[in-house]
Each structure stands twice: as structure tokens, then as C-alpha cells.
Amino acid sequence: MFDKVLIANRGEIALRIQRACKELGIATVAVHSTADADAMHVRLADESVCIGSPPASDSYLNIPRLLAACEITGADAVHPGYGFLSENARFAEILEEHSITFIGPTSEHIRIMGDKIQAKETAKKLGIPVVPGSDGAVRSEAQAMKIAKEMGFPVLIKATAGGGGRGMKVAHSAADLGIALATAKSEAKAAFGNDSVYIEKYLQKPRHIEIQVFGDGKGNAVHLGERDCSLQRRHQKILEESPSPALNAEARERIGNVVANAMREIKYRGAGTVEFLYEDGEFYFIEMNTRLQVEHPVTEQITGIDLVLEQIRVASGGHLSFKQEDITFSGHAIECRINAENPRTFRPSPGQITYWHPPGGLGVRVDSGVYQGYRIPPFYDSLIGKLIVHGKNRNECLMRLRRALSEFVIDGIETTIPLFNELIRQPDITNGLYDIHWLEKYLGKS
Structure with a gap:
């Protein structure tokens, strides 16, 4: 196991990775730009290193500075989170050249799946249906x-x-x-x-269905069910749920086995997500993300598996700690992405959070790196938190989500919470009758 992991990211995902490292007894290094000096992941890390000015190109995307931070602190592994350099094959190669482990897939798999044409050709060869x-x-x-x-x-x-x-x-x-x-x-x-x-x-009314996969690079791989990410605006996901209201057990098992078999064949290592459009009972591959997804907590809630812990274990050379037959799915989970944006125009709303009261109670989880008094910088993605709820079934989950949203109070900035309060009361949403175009049509009418 690693002695020290440098987290090459910021915000809620940096804090999420940090917590997993702590539970494994691994020391953590937070890197940050000058704009993030007071961020929660910086405050809670064992060590921190300022790597540059606010623009991501000068800090979170600056490979020489990240490498220098590893050398200064003695970090023997890097977790990239999502976004930034998480799917940069050259970054993974450079780390390996310096005997630092990249907690993720091999650079070869990142490169293959990062090119959409090559990814599609690879999917065809592996027996995955394509558009x-x-x-x-x-x-x-x-x-x-x-x-x-x-x-x-x-x-x-x-x-x-x-x-x-x-x-x-x-x-x-x-x-x-x-x-x-x-x-x-x-x-x-x-x-x-x-x-x-x-x-x-171009498919007319498809669902966006993604399959969470996990491999250990030794030929062992599993799928952990699907997530329905069809509620989108301009191809950006805003709400995800599992299981999908559109799939039955037969369809879930069929596509899950197809992708798990494909990952075994290529000896894929770490977490990955194979994304599909789903229409009229057929799946069509669109891309594969060779990293942890923003919406990974949805899968964690219904499987009870800590995906980040498993990423770290596998990257350190271990075998998968579970087999396909060990994985069971329990209940229903929904995630809402809470963004610092105007809920109608989606204009970013940076500024200081004057009051922060996250919801709690059974089946409610909030992943966020902000706090009362924190000033949201204008330089990065507007995601400030994720509200994840879990229930015995979809109806209980929706009712719990209503309750949790009503408790969630954030003052000082605008957020998308009012939009979610509105959406989860729409009959199409409560009945699960939506596709990837639904939200934009709804926003256009309202």
C-alpha cells in the first residue's frame, strides 16, 4: 500500500479522495492554486503545496508543478479525481517514468478511449453495440x-x-x-x-445509460450496474439515478455482462464508465470515461462498495476485493448536482457563502468541499456539492429527496436547489418518463 498520496484536484472530489486515504491509513498531500488556499481539502490534508495562480493552466493542469510537488513531499502515488488531468495519458506516463503510481487505468487505455473514433472501433471489436x-x-x-x-x-x-x-x-x-x-x-x-x-x-428520444465497471488489470473485471443520466442541459448531467426507471433486470444483466467481459478481455485497471444511448430496447455505445465519475456515489449507495478505496487498492497492485456474484443491488439512489448558478439562466454565481445548512437524516449524503464563510472562486467549475439520497425503492427515494432539498439552505450565492425542488414535482420525472432532451424542452416552455 502507498505511504503518501498526492491528490491532483480540488473541491469535493479532493475531499472525497482524502477521506478514503485516511481510512486506509495513507498520508495525503493537497495541491492548490492561490485561489484555493482556504479550501477544505487543503485544511484537512496532512500536507499542502501551492502550485500556482488561479488559472488551471498555471496550477491544476501544470504537470511540471504537480511533479515537483510529488518530489518535494515524497508522494509515491497520485489520484487525479475527475476532470483536469484525470484522462491525460501523458500525465500518467510521466508519473510512471518517475516511479510514481497513477491511481487509474494504464496510459494505453486512457489514450485509446480518449479518442472517440478509436474508442468506437475498440468497442466494436469487443462486441459492444455502437451507434x-x-x-x-x-x-x-x-x-x-x-x-x-x-x-x-x-x-x-x-x-x-x-x-x-x-x-x-x-x-x-x-x-x-x-x-x-x-x-x-x-x-x-x-x-x-x-x-x-x-x-x-442522431437518436430521437434516447436515455443516457452508463455502466460502472471495475477491473484490477489482471483480467478480473465486474460491472456494478447502471446509472441513468438522462436529465441533462447542453449535454451536461444535472441529476443521476440508479437503477434506471427504463431498464428491466434482463436488459441490465445483458449489457452489464457485455461490458464486464470486454473489460476482462483488455485487462482494464481501475474504475471506468461505459456510456450508452438507449432507445427502443437497444444500447448504443457513445464513449468510455477512464476515471471516476462525478456521479459515483449513486453506485456506492446501492452496492455498498467504496469505489475510491477500491481504486487505491487496485492501483497498489491488489486484486479486486469482490467478484461479480458478490455484488448485490439494494434500493434506489438519486444524486442532484448542486451548482453555484442561477437556477433559470445557469449564469455562474461565485461569491461568499454566508449561511450553509446541509440536510441530514437516514439515507441522505452530501459530498461537498465548501463551508459557511467560504468564498467560491470564479475560475473553476460551478459544482459546489452533491446531494445523494437512498431509499428502499424509487418512490421512497423521491420523497426523501424532496425532504432533503427542503432542508438544504445556502445563502450568499445563487444555486440550482430551486430548480431541483421544481423538477422532482413534475409528473414526467416522478414517473421516470424522461429522455436526454426532456430538460431543455421543459426549460424552454417554463
Whole structure:
């Protein structure tokens, strides 16, 4: 087991990793920008190192400074959390070159799954169903038009190195294709430094279903069920639940076994999430995230398995501590992402939290790195906390979520709590009848 883990992240996920390390008796190192000097993960770490000014490029994305922090503190492992460098294959390679363990998959798997075209080709070879689309990147509008007409409109243009909805545009007809292609390429170039795009069939009313997988790099791998992440705005998830209201036990077992078998075949190491669109009883692979997900607590609540502890154990060379037959699913869990944003315009709302009262009680969990008096900086993602509730069934879970949201008080800034209070009273949500387009349509009407 490691002696000291450096946490290359900030906010609630840094604190989450820190807690897992403490339970394993591992010392922790927090890194931070000057804007995060008073952050909770910095206060609670055994050691802390300031690695630069507020821009992420000068701090949390600065590999030489992170490496220097490891050397200064003697950290023998790095946990990247999610975002930032968590899916940067070169970062993983550099750490290994300096005899520092990257708590995550191999750089090879990160690189393969980080390129959307290569990931899709790999999924096909592994027997994972994929969305119909181009075999590779499209090089011209003429090529794009030919492919789109063969598949039929509407089509979705996606950045090969994309994520979070950037570099992603829908063309509903041939007349839309040219501008959609140019816009997607421009966005991809700006966001990822790579304007390569590909085309997929655009599904009309799909659910977004993701399967949590875990492997030990030795050929052992399992799935831990699904999460339904269909409630989205601009391809950004805001609420996740498990099990999905759209799946039955047969569909869950079928797709779970497919991805678990695939992970065994490639000897995948650590936590990963295989994401699908689900429509008319069929699954279509869209991407794989080779890291811990923001919504991982949902899976932890229904399985009782600490995913971060298992990440650390596996990275240190251990075998998976459970087999597929050991995993059982209990009850229902829902997560709401609490963002420092206006609940209608989604404009970021940085500033000082003047009052903080999180909910409590049976089946209620709040993952957050903020506190009363904390000043939210304007430089980073607006996520300030996650409210996770668990119940014996979906109805109990929804009622518990209503109660928990009514107790959650955050003053001094705007948050998305009022939006969740509104959404969980909508019949489509309470009945589980929503798809990935539902929220934007609802917001457009209200």
C-alpha cells in the first residue's frame, strides 16, 4: 500500500479522495492554486503545496508543478479525481517514468478511449453495440454529406477528442450540415486543440445509460450496474439515478455482462464508465470515461462498495476485493448536482457563502468541499456539492429527496436547489418518463 498520496484536484472530489486515504491509513498531500488556499481539502490534508495562480493552466493542469510537488513531499502515488488531468495519458506516463503510481487505468487505455473514433472501433471489436456512424473522421463537407444521406437525417457531428457537449452539433437536414460541421470543428479546435470530427446517427428520444465497471488489470473485471443520466442541459448531467426507471433486470444483466467481459478481455485497471444511448430496447455505445465519475456515489449507495478505496487498492497492485456474484443491488439512489448558478439562466454565481445548512437524516449524503464563510472562486467549475439520497425503492427515494432539498439552505450565492425542488414535482420525472432532451424542452416552455 502507498505511504503518501498526492491528490491532483480540488473541491469535493479532493475531499472525497482524502477521506478514503485516511481510512486506509495513507498520508495525503493537497495541491492548490492561490485561489484555493482556504479550501477544505487543503485544511484537512496532512500536507499542502501551492502550485500556482488561479488559472488551471498555471496550477491544476501544470504537470511540471504537480511533479515537483510529488518530489518535494515524497508522494509515491497520485489520484487525479475527475476532470483536469484525470484522462491525460501523458500525465500518467510521466508519473510512471518517475516511479510514481497513477491511481487509474494504464496510459494505453486512457489514450485509446480518449479518442472517440478509436474508442468506437475498440468497442466494436469487443462486441459492444455502437451507434451507426462514420468509420473515422470526416475530412470534408462532401464526405460528410455522403455519409449523412446514407444514414438519414438527423445526424450528430462530434469532436473526436471531445467531451461535455463541446464540439457537438446536430444537423436536422442537408441544409443544416455545412454550418453544423463548421461550427463543430471550430468549437473542437478551440476546446481541445483538435478540429477532427466524426458523424453518428442522431437518436430521437434516447436515455443516457452508463455502466460502472471495475477491473484490477489482471483480467478480473465486474460491472456494478447502471446509472441513468438522462436529465441533462447542453449535454451536461444535472441529476443521476440508479437503477434506471427504463431498464428491466434482463436488459441490465445483458449489457452489464457485455461490458464486464470486454473489460476482462483488455485487462482494464481501475474504475471506468461505459456510456450508452438507449432507445427502443437497444444500447448504443457513445464513449468510455477512464476515471471516476462525478456521479459515483449513486453506485456506492446501492452496492455498498467504496469505489475510491477500491481504486487505491487496485492501483497498489491488489486484486479486486469482490467478484461479480458478490455484488448485490439494494434500493434506489438519486444524486442532484448542486451548482453555484442561477437556477433559470445557469449564469455562474461565485461569491461568499454566508449561511450553509446541509440536510441530514437516514439515507441522505452530501459530498461537498465548501463551508459557511467560504468564498467560491470564479475560475473553476460551478459544482459546489452533491446531494445523494437512498431509499428502499424509487418512490421512497423521491420523497426523501424532496425532504432533503427542503432542508438544504445556502445563502450568499445563487444555486440550482430551486430548480431541483421544481423538477422532482413534475409528473414526467416522478414517473421516470424522461429522455436526454426532456430538460431543455421543459426549460424552454417554463
